[in-house]
Amino acid sequence: MEIGQIGSAIPLQHSRVRTSLGSITPTLSENRMFILGMGFVGQSLARKLHTHGWVVSGTCTNHVKKQQLEDMGFHVHLFDANHPDLNILQLLKSYTHFLVSVPPVMGIGDPMLQHEELVRSSLVNGDLQWLCYLSSTSVYGDCDGELVDEDYPTKPESELAKLRLTSEEGWSNLGHYLGISPLIFRLGGIYGPGRSAIDTIIKQKPLSEGQKRRKYRKYTSRIHVEDICQALMATVYTPSCREVYNIVDDDPAPREEVFEYARKLVEKKWPGFKSESVEQKEWSIEKTSTRKGEKRVSNGRMKKELGMQLLYPDYKSGLQSIIDQIQSH
Numbered sequence: 001m002e003i004g005q006i007g008s009a010i011p012l013q014h015s016r017v018r019t020s021l022g023s024i025t026p027t028l029s030e031n032r033m034f035i036l037g038m039g040f041v042g043q044s045l046a047r048k049l050h051t052h053g054w055v056v057s058g059t060c061t062n063h064v065k066k067q068q069l070e071d072m073g074f075h076v077h078l079f080d081a082n083h084p085d086l087n088i089l090q091l092l093k094s095y096t097h098f099l100v101s102v103p104p105v106m107g108i109g110d111p112m113l114q115h116e117e118l119v120r121s122s123l124v125n126g127d128l129q130w131l132c133y134l135s136s137t138s139v140y141g142d143c144d145g146e147l148v149d150e151d152y153p154t155k156p157e158s159e160l161a162k163l164r165l166t167s168e169e170g171w172s173n174l175g176h177y178l179g180i181s182p183l184i185f186r187l188g189g190i191y192g193p194g195r196s197a198i199d200t201i202i203k204q205k206p207l208s209e210g211q212k213r214r215k216y217r218k219y220t221s222r223i224h225v226e227d228i229c230q231a232l233m234a235t236v237y238t239p240s241c242r243e244v245y246n247i248v249d250d251d252p253a254p255r256e257e258v259f260e261y262a263r264k265l266v267e268k269k270w271p272g273f274k275s276e277s278v279e280q281k282e283w284s285i286e287k288t289s290t291r292k293g294e295k296r297v298s299n300g301r302m303k304k305e306l307g308m309q310l311l312y313p314d315y316k317s318g319l320q321s322i323i324d325q326i327q328s329h
């Protein structure tokens with residue numbers, strides 16, 4: 001898309017126009033969310049915002065997905081870290097809310113902030129009033145099993161976790177530069193319908209590298225996607241006083257325990273289902289048994305300051321709701 005065409009990418013009936021004198025002419029919807037990275041969380045939030053009457057646009061990396069998302073009613077633009085089309089910056093400045101949901105990329109860093117100066121100059125006089133970066137609890141590193149709140153010193157260990165922390169700092173600086181209070185959400189392992197231990201078992205999918213690494217951990221923080229959306233919605237409607245929030249549930253149970261529970265749920269729902277493959281094929285990898293990355297992440301600030309009552313305080317309630325939503329074969 002050419003820059004000249006970009007203005008027309010926001011539905012006119014929902015746009016606001018900033019005049020040359022700086023005043024704002026509202027035309028219907030005040031709330032416009034741009035989601036950089038319409039992945040699992042991004043799409044879930046997009047659906048929720050749509051039902052609340054928001055204009056929602058976002059990005060993905062390929063044409064097939066773009067079409068699928070457009071069929072769902074979203075305005076979608078292609079954006080890929082490896083050959084970024086920065087025309088979207090011109091579009092972005094007309095949005096009131098901006099969620100960053102793309103992960104850092106090895107060898108590149110943050111896909112958007114690699115062009116930080118351009119991002120700053122493009123957004124500086126725009127309409128943005130809310131900016132949230134989805135980060136990860138990996139920025140804390142290995143904490144010897146301690147209880148980790150948001151004031152705990154960050155000590156990322158993997159290259160990706162270091163890039164994650166750099167991204168946090170970059171987005172935080174940008175928010176302050178633009179005069180808005182940035183939000184950093186440090187998420188635990190994300191699960192929900194379509195992405196859970198139940199789905200892995202049913203689809204007989206191999207474990208991802210991350211899942212394998214985390215298999216032997218005593219604690220693994222996780223969070224249901226609907227609770228992430230709940231936290232995001234809390235901050236879009238009520239300004240929050242802090243910048244960093246851990247977004248995790250109450251029960252950092254070991255992954256093995258979660259899979260065992262998921263397997264029982266599957267076998268109860270579909271008696272005779274053979275779920276041996278995941279454990280036998282994939283989980284028989286050599287135990288490294290290091291306690292690397294061990295920490296119990298505290299969600300006290302999230303609950304107290306965002307007024308959050310978790311829909312799924314533990315993996316049992318989360319998995320139960322997921323299996324209840326799956327149609328019987």
Ligand SMILES: NC(=O)c1ccc[n+]([C@@H]2O[C@H](COP(=O)([O-])OP(=O)(O)OC[C@H]3O[C@@H](n4cnc5c(N)ncnc54)[C@H](OP(=O)(O)O)[C@@H]3O)[C@@H](O)[C@H]2O)c1
Nearest residue numbers: 037038039040041060061080081101102103136187189190
């Ligand atoms: N999964 C977890 O357990 C977990 C835990 C903590 C934090 N996080 C982080 O939280 C955020 C949201 O998680 P999620 O599960 O919703 O992520 P996700 O489903 O993987 O979605 C990530 C989004 O970023 C886009 N993206 C990925 N690489 C990109 C690149 N190189 N250039 C441009 N765009 C790129 C993807 O594009 P496509 O739509 O085209 O794929 C997708 O829209 C991510 O940053 C994730 O890393 C995840």
